[in-house]
Amino acid sequence: MLSREFDFFAPSELGEALSVLRDSGDDAKVLAGGMSLMPMMNLGLVRPRVVLSLNHIDGLDYVREDGNSISFGALVRHYQVASHPTIRRFCPMLAEAAAHIGDVQVRHRGTAAGSIAHADPAADYLPVLIAYGATFTLRSSTGDRQITAEDFFVDFMTTALSPDELLVEISVPKESNVARSAYRKLARLEGSFAIVNAGAVIDRSTVRVAVGGVGGRPILIEQPWEIGGSEGSVVAQIGQLVYEATKGVVGEDADYKRSVARTFSERALRAALTKAS
Amino acid sequence: MYEEIVYDSAGQLRTSTLMDYTIPTAVEVPHYEIGHQETLSPFTPLGAKGVGESGVGGALNALCSAIEDAVPDLDIRFTRLPLTPQRVWGTIHAATRRG
Numbered sequence: 001m002l003s004r005e006f007d008f009f010a011p012s013e014l015g016e017a018l019s020v021l022r023d024s025g026d027d028a029k030v031l032a033g034g035m036s037l038m039p040m041m042n043l044g045l046v047r048p049r050v051v052l053s054l055n056h057i058d059g060l061d062y063v064r065e066d067g068n069s070i071s072f073g074a075l076v077r078h079y080q081v082a083s084h085p086t087i088r089r090f091c092p093m094l095a096e097a098a099a100h101i102g103d104v105q106v107r108h109r110g111t112a113a114g115s116i117a118h119a120d121p122a123a124d125y126l127p128v129l130i131a132y133g134a135t136f137t138l139r140s141s142t143g144d145r146q147i148t149a150e151d152f153f154v155d156f157m158t159t160a161l162s163p164d165e166l167l168v169e170i171s172v173p174k175e176s177n178v179a180r181s182a183y184r185k186l187a188r189l190e191g192s193f194a195i196v197n198a199g200a201v202i203d204r205s206t207v208r209v210a211v212g213g214v215g216g217r218p219i220l221i222e223q224p225w226e227i228g229g230s231e232g233s234v235v236a237q238i239g240q241l242v243y244e245a246t247k248g249v250v251g252e253d254a255d256y257k258r259s260v261a262r263t264f265s266e267r268a269l270r271a272a273l274t275k276a277s
Numbered sequence: 278m279y280e281e282i283v284y285d286s287a288g289q290l291r292t293s294t295l296m297d298y299t300i301p302t303a304v305e306v307p308h309y310e311i312g313h314q315e316t317l318s319p320f321t322p323l324g325a326k327g328v329g330e331s332g333v334g335g336a337l338n339a340l341c342s343a344i345e346d347a348v349p350d351l352d353i354r355f356t357r358l359p360l361t362p363q364r365v366w367g368t369i370h371a372a373t374r375r376g
Binding site: 043186188189190192195253255256259260 | 279294296299300301302304305361362363366367370
């Protein structure tokens with residue numbers, strides 16, 4: 001049950017949406033798929049004065065190949081990310097992660113940009129976008145700025161977005177021909193938020209593993225491939241680095257979380273290594 | 278393995294939605310077979326007995342025993358449900374090896 005009245009805007013132009021945010025950004029919540037916002041409003045966890053829907057704005061659901069990266073707009077839904085041939089070909093780990101979100105209905109309604117801006121630390125996209133080195137375009141009525149995924153996620157449901165800004169585009173570098181990647185998730189129920197999740201990208205010279213669910217934002221481990229020895233030894237060393245990087249994790253199940261964070265980053269790495277390069 | 282009503286130390290219900298309460302779906306429920314051992318009740322006209330809850334007890338014990346059996350060299354005993362991953366992990370890590 002919605003616990004208070006709010007003003008509802010559903011502009012058909014992006015410029016108009018940015019004006020609404022400029023005028024009432026602090027009190028406004030942006031609505032795309034509503035897969036997080038609506039339950040939170042129903043539970044009384046957020047009580048915005050203004051709800052701004054993007055759903056009537058044309059041209060925000062594109063997926064585009066831009067030279068060395070794939071870019072897509074704020075209204076691209078999870079099922080598009082999971083099934084779009086361009087994303088599946090050039091950013092397969094992103095498609096893999098999108099397919100894990102919620103259920104069929106949620107994936108057809110919820111948007112990637114919405115999940116990213118919501119920034120639940122156990123969301124499927126977060127470690128994947130950080131491991132890939134994705135870049136986001138934030139737009140306000142005064143202009144655009146670019147920010148890396150790593151800088152964007154600040155803490156538990158806290159991002160670098162200003163109240164007057166909208167996340168309008170996500171840009172993910174294409175996996176090079178020699179890169180391999182894999183996503184692994186531990187969750188109690190199919191489609192639920194992760195206990196921990198890990199995205200691993202390996203190319204000729206570097207290993208990047210990002211792990212979510214441990215702390216307020218995902219952690220990133222980046223190491224040159226030459227850190228040593230056989231594949232098995234590199235996997236174990238990265239797992240140990242993940243374990244050490246999560247030292248600050250607190251709570252009654254901190255030991256468990258750190259342990260499975262290590263296990264799932266190792267599994268993601270091993271899965272990536274077994275893919276043909 | 279899943280369902281539990283959890284209160285925090287202040288008495289606040291932490292599993293107030295079906296998502297938090299963790300209802301297993303078709304994906305999570307393992308394949309199982311039910312065996313029948315029929316014994317008619319001598320106390321009712323048709324030999325009928327109550328059903329439902331009486332069948333649950335065996336399944337719960339079978340689950341606990343299966344996990345204990347999976348790590349035969351550890352001296353563990355599961356006496357509390359549900360068998361959450363955290364609880365199983367914690368019990369196994371705290372266990373001592375059988376001498």
